[in-house]
Structures are given as structure tokens and as C-alpha cells.
């Protein structure tokens with residue numbers, strides 16, 4: 001079965017300029033993220049995982065190579081077109097939660113919907129529904145500083161789900177959580193994949209999650225080393 005990948009990276013390089021020194025954080029990465037994939041990205045610190053996620057999420061442009069979001073070359077889109085398409089297609093979860101400190105839980109969850117032109121009433125209803133489903137009912141009027149780490153990450157996940165995205169991208173979402181809370185957070189993400197058939201791309205060191213995932217991308221020094229799905233396909237063909 002061939003259907004267009006929801007995200008496609010073609011020979012992507014990312015070169016950071018550090019004064020006169022060039023640092024190649026990604027060196028020719030090609031990768032397809034297909035609809036319904038659960039992809040785990042693993043690799044040592046500094047290997048380029050976050051840089052790769054930024055490319056997968058169209059948050060940054062490659063120095064060389066191409067990124068396609070839903071079949072569209074992102075370098076050919078206007079900033080406005082790209083942020084619209086990215087906003088409705090992808091939800092982001094970060095290790096540091098990245099919540100706005102002066103907004104309450106409901107307002108934080110509502111934020112991505114503001115840019116998609118939803119009425120205030122609909123935004124509030126959707127945010128309440130998400131807060132409820134993630135066990136944040138008693139917390140909706142609290143600010144991030146008043147919440148535990150696990151609650152903050154659930155707010156961040158609710159925010160990522162706000163626009164009902166096809167893809168959720170999470171960069172070490174349990175990195176700042178204790179193991180039990182981290183497990184709950186990963187259960188929310190795996191449920192999102194299992195129950196709704198959505199695409200998840202997650203950077204994690206957790207071998208349990210990697211075990212659940214159908215596709216593990218290992219990255220080292222800015223290059224993909226082993227891609228188990230591709231390895232299996234190669235074996236299958238031979």
C-alpha cells in the first residue's frame with residue numbers, strides 16, 4: 001500500500017554556524033513519517049534528536065535537503081501558509097512543558113486554537129473537554145506555577161491535542177518527570193495512537209516505549225544508524 005507520508009525528509013542537513021566554525025547537527029537524514037506511525041527516536045545526548053524533531057515538525061528549515069509536510073515542500077510556502085498547515089496538522093510537547101506562566105490551564109490549552117480561527121465559545125468548550133479527559137478538571141483556573149510536573153505536562157499534552165492534530169511530536173516529554181508520572185504521560189500518548197490511530201513521533205530513552213513503537217530511529221552524530229522498519233522491509237524483499 002502506498003500513500004503519501006504525512007511528513008517526509010529528503011537528505012536533510014542542518015548546519016549551525018558557531019562563529020567561524022560549522023557544526024553539522026544533521027548529516028543527510030531521509031525519513032518518512034506515515035499516517036498512523038508510532039515512531040521513537042533514540043540516540044545519545046547531542047546526537048541531533050531535537051534538531052531532527054524540529055525538522056520533522058517544520059519548526060526550522062534545513063540547510064540542505066527538503067522537508068515535505070502533507071506533500072508540500074515547506075520551503076515553497078509562505079510563513080503564513082506554513083504556520084496554518086503546521087498548526088492544524090501537528091501538536092508539540094516539549095521536555096520543559098513550555099507553558100505560558102501568566103495564563104491559566106484553560107487559556108494555555110486554548111492557545112493553539114486562537115490561530116486557527118475558532119470562536120471563543122468553541123475554543124473554551126474544546127479546552128474544557130480536553131482538560132476533563134486528561135484529569136485536570138480541578139485545575140482549569142490554576143496557573144502553571146501552581147501545578148505539579150505531571151499536571152503541567154498534561155496541560156502541555158492537552159494543548160498539543162487542541163486542534164485535533166494528525167501528528168503529535170514530543171521531545172523527551174518525560175525527561176523532567178518521575179518514573180510513575182512519566183509512565184502516565186506516555187500512556188496518554190500511546191492511547192492517542194492506539195485509540196485514535198494518530199501519528200506520534202517521540203524522543204525517549206524509555207525502552208518500554210521503544211518496545212511499543214513500530215519504528216525506532218536511532219541517530220548518532222547527525223545520521224540515522226539503524227531503522228528497524230526499513231531493516232525489516234529489506235529482509236522481507238530479499
Ligand SMILES: Nc1ncnc2c1ncn2[C@@H]1O[C@H](COP(=O)(O)OP(=O)(O)O)[C@@H](O)[C@H]1O
Pocket residue numbers: 016017018023024025043044045046047048049050051052
Ligand atoms: N541552535 C543551535 N546552535 C548551535 N548549535 C546547536 C544548536 N542546537 C543544537 N546545536 C548542536 O547540534 C548538535 C545536536 O544537538 P541536539 O539536536 O540538541 O541534540 P540532542 O537533542 O540529541 O541532544 C549538538 O552538538 C548541539 O550542540
Ligand SMILES: [Mg+2]
Pocket residue numbers: 049050051171
Ligand atoms: Mg534534545
